Amino acid sequence: MPPKPYHHGDLRQALIDATEEILTERGMEGFSMREAARRAGVSPAAPAHHFGDARGLLTAVATGAFLDLQEALRAANAQGGESKPLHAQGRAYIDFGLANPARFDLMWRCEALNRGDPAYLAASAGAFSLLHEAVTGLPVRPEQLCDDNKPGIDVRAVSAWSLVHGFTTLARQGNVDPHMPGLIDGVLAALAV
Amino acid sequence: MPPKPYHHGDLRQALIDATEEILTERGMEGFSMREAARRAGVSPAAPAHHFGDARGLLTAVATGAFLDLQEALRAANAQGGESKPLHAQGRAYIDFGLANPARFDLMWRCEALNRGDPAYLAASAGAFSLLHEAVTGLPVRPEQLCDDNKPGIDVRAVSAWSLVHGFTTLARQGNVDPHMPGLIDGVLAALAV
DNA sequence: GTTAAATCTTAACACTGTTAAAATGCCACC
DNA sequence: GGTGGCATTTTAACAGTGTTAAGATTTAAC
Known part of the structure; x- marks a missing residue:
């Protein structure tokens, strides 16, 4: 079990989960693409591949x-x-x-x-x-x-x-x-x- | 009639007008504090004195x-x-x-x-x-x-x-x-x- | 086993809101 | 009429943002 594999596995779902977590915690104004990426443990540019943009x-x-x-x-x-x-x-x-x-x-x-x-x-x-x-x-x-x-x-x-x-x-x-x-x-x- | 006096005169109202202009032209996502300041012909930090923040x-x-x-x-x-x-x-x-x-x-x-x-x-x-x-x-x-x-x-x-x-x-x-x-x-x- | 595709990182760009410090002009007071 | 005080605005800077291009790494297909 490597602590941080290069590939996430299911980053798409992880980003969705992170976003819902942010929304319930801090509402819409607390959301940012980078914050979602952080919570998913991934670089700021990673989400673009799955969702294009915010x-x-x-x-x-x-x-x-x-x-x-x-x-x-x-x-x-x-x-x-x-x-x-x-x-x-x-x-x-x-x-x-x-x-x-x-x-x-x-x-x-x-x-x-x-x-x-x-x-x-x-x-x-x-x-x-x-x-x-x-x-x-x-x-x-x-x-x-x-x-x-x-x-x-x-x-x-x-x-x-x-x-x-x-x-x-x-x-x-x-x-x-x-x-x-x-x-x-x-x-x-x-x-x- | 100096082309650009240091003091605006009625910056507060000018910023409100500029914001309404932005909203009708480009909607809420086109709004930014700096854009409103630009349209009022004023520096980015000027609005803070009248409105505090965005x-x-x-x-x-x-x-x-x-x-x-x-x-x-x-x-x-x-x-x-x-x-x-x-x-x-x-x-x-x-x-x-x-x-x-x-x-x-x-x-x-x-x-x-x-x-x-x-x-x-x-x-x-x-x-x-x-x-x-x-x-x-x-x-x-x-x-x-x-x-x-x-x-x-x-x-x-x-x-x-x-x-x-x-x-x-x-x-x-x-x-x-x-x-x-x-x-x-x-x-x-x-x-x- | 080699090559292509998918996935992710690094680095950078232009933009944002906000703040602190300095500059400028207006106004009241003497 | 000068002079100081105050409101107003600018400059400069900081941290944070979305997005992009280039490269690195893994998976998967053949």
């Missing part, structure tokens, strides 16, 4: 976060969502944002991401599709989101998304206190469609 | 944006808000965000701002108070927002704020197309309380 690394982390959000929404659906799937998903969305503040921020920090990245687009569209399906019974196909006319996108799904997304970001930033008794329930009550 | 400058710009938002909400109230003040303000909120994308982003980029700044707090609380008053008929006093219990904050006002704020940010980031026919009207219809 946007590439952050985009990979954001993509992972969207996949985790999908999982949370699916779990909410499965666990208690038969009667009120929209409420269950709405609560899961808010919970996810409050439990993963730094990653949630990053998901929407779009000027720091490669917004054209296919994996990122697929992951974010998949999350919205789950919400859309809870409202309309129909998922959203990726090409619907690319088309400029956005045919078949349900207005109520966009409203529901806006509501829970807006509340989560406002709570995240301290503009609203999510611990206020009855507040989250009251907001979710506005989901009635 | 956060100070950005906080001043964000504060101005909140005051402009207040003005837009008041105008909506006055112009056609007697019958449906909440709808009028909701539409004005969305319009403001879409018409001032970079400034709107900055307003909520809270880790880049001095969140404790009194002027900033007052300006943002004032904007929320207008929305709150449209729902309940009562404004929000600043101390209500500081208190941990947040007494007297109306759940419906928070829901309304969440809805329009969420929609605006999602539209700003390209997750939703605000030009989709009927979409904004449909979202505003969810304001019914």
